[in-house]
Amino acid sequence: MAAVFYYLIYNPAAGGGAAIPIFKQVKAVLDQRQLPYAIKTSRYPGHTNIIAKQIGNFNTRDHAILLVIGGDGTLNQAINGLIGTRQHDLPVAYVPAGSGNDFARGIGMSEDPMHALEQVLQATKPVAIDIGRYHERTRDETGYFVNNIGIGFDAAVVSAANHSDSKQLLNKFHLGKLTYLFHVIGSLLTRRPFPVAVYEKGVRHFFHRAYICTTTNIPYFGGGIQIYKPADPTDGHLDLIIVEWFNIVSWAFAMIQLMRGKAPTSRAVHLFHAKKLTVETSSLEFGQMDGEEMGTRPFEIDFSVASQQFWIDRSI
Numbered sequence: 001m002a003a004v005f006y007y008l009i010y011n012p013a014a015g016g017g018a019a020i021p022i023f024k025q026v027k028a029v030l031d032q033r034q035l036p037y038a039i040k041t042s043r044y045p046g047h048t049n050i051i052a053k054q055i056g057n058f059n060t061r062d063h064a065i066l067l068v069i070g071g072d073g074t075l076n077q078a079i080n081g082l083i084g085t086r087q088h089d090l091p092v093a094y095v096p097a098g099s100g101n102d103f104a105r106g107i108g109m110s111e112d113p114m115h116a117l118e119q120v121l122q123a124t125k126p127v128a129i130d131i132g133r134y135h136e137r138t139r140d141e142t143g144y145f146v147n148n149i150g151i152g153f154d155a156a157v158v159s160a161a162n163h164s165d166s167k168q169l170l171n172k173f174h175l176g177k178l179t180y181l182f183h184v185i186g187s188l189l190t191r192r193p194f195p196v197a198v199y200e201k202g203v204r205h206f207f208h209r210a211y212i213c214t215t216t217n218i219p220y221f222g223g224g225i226q227i228y229k230p231a232d233p234t235d236g237h238l239d240l241i242i243v244e245w246f247n248i249v250s251w252a253f254a255m256i257q258l259m260r261g262k263a264p265t266s267r268a269v270h271l272f273h274a275k276k277l278t279v280e281t282s283s284l285e286f287g288q289m290d291g292e293e294m295g296t297r298p299f300e301i302d303f304s305v306a307s308q309q310f311w312i313d314r315s316i
């Protein structure tokens with residue numbers, strides 16, 4: 001096939017700075033192989049979205065690819081920026097350089113950045129992978145997520161981790177994933193169960209004591225924690241996992257079963273496998289999307305599945 005042109009969209013803040021040496025290595029490989037590229041550095045939070053939008057609207061290169069170097073949040077922003085542009089079908093490639101990198105893990109690409117780069121460079125055609133689409137009714141806001149949107153406990157953990165100094169420190173020692181674990185205990189002590197209504201195929205399901213309410217495209221959240229092993233980003237469906245809180249023992253038992261990939265037997269676990277569903281909460285809860293904070297509010301979200309072209313060969 002004709003030569004590919006790479007737009008390197010690079011977030012130097014991803015992985016608490018771990019993305020910087022990874023970017024340098026990627027650049028060195030592209031130089032060594034004399035592959036054409038342009039560097040687009042994300043200068044501030046949210047800039048990745050604008051960069052992707054500009055490329056999608058103004059690219060004049062044939063066979064252009066967005067090669068995102070960063071974490072799940074950077075990838076999320078690049079895809080949200082690209083969708084809705086003139087060239088929204090440009091394939092997206094990805095080299096994981098964040099602290100969590102759940103998307104890479106979830107779609108079965110290498111978590112080793114240099115191996116992942118090889119999976120990108122050896123690819124010869126795009127592959128369609130599911131992404132989640134959400135419409136938040138209260139804000140009339142539509143967007144896309146690659147991993148999951150969580151309301152409740154996981155989002156409280158993300159919020160606490162993002163506001164803690166330990167994330168930066170642990171990232172320096174390549175232990176960023178531990179950040180989330182440290183904040184699990186703190187959130188367990190402070191979060192309370194909340195009511196959730198789920199609408200699927202016209203039927204309303206109500207849960208009085210939800211603690212986790214995560215709509216996911218992939219099996220992982222929170223930097224490698226398995227929430228639902230069967231979640232498959234190529235099956236055209238999303239999975240909603242609700243874990244209710246009756247007491248710490250039943251909740252912990254349910255979580256351990258889920259994290260170990262066992263079929264849940266607990267009455268605290270409720271699973272939905274759907275192309276479309278709606279989740280409504282009425283209390284003030286934390287939300288997270290792809291490991292980024294959504295804020296604290298009651299949520300009314302319509303979920304559906306979309307498809308994104310990725311430039312990656314996972315067989316390598």
Ligand SMILES: Nc1ncnc2c1ncn2[C@@H]1O[C@H](COP(=O)(O)OP(=O)(O)OP(=O)(O)O)[C@@H](O)[C@H]1O
Pocket residue numbers: 011012013014015016042043044045046047048070071072073074075077097098099100101102223290291292
């Ligand atoms: N130049 C920048 N300076 C500071 N923050 C930035 C910059 N560019 C982008 N960002 C922000 O960095 C944040 C973190 O990015 P990202 O999620 O990719 O990394 P991470 O949190 O380390 O990885 P992961 O989500 O995989 O755990 C995003 O919210 C993004 O908006």
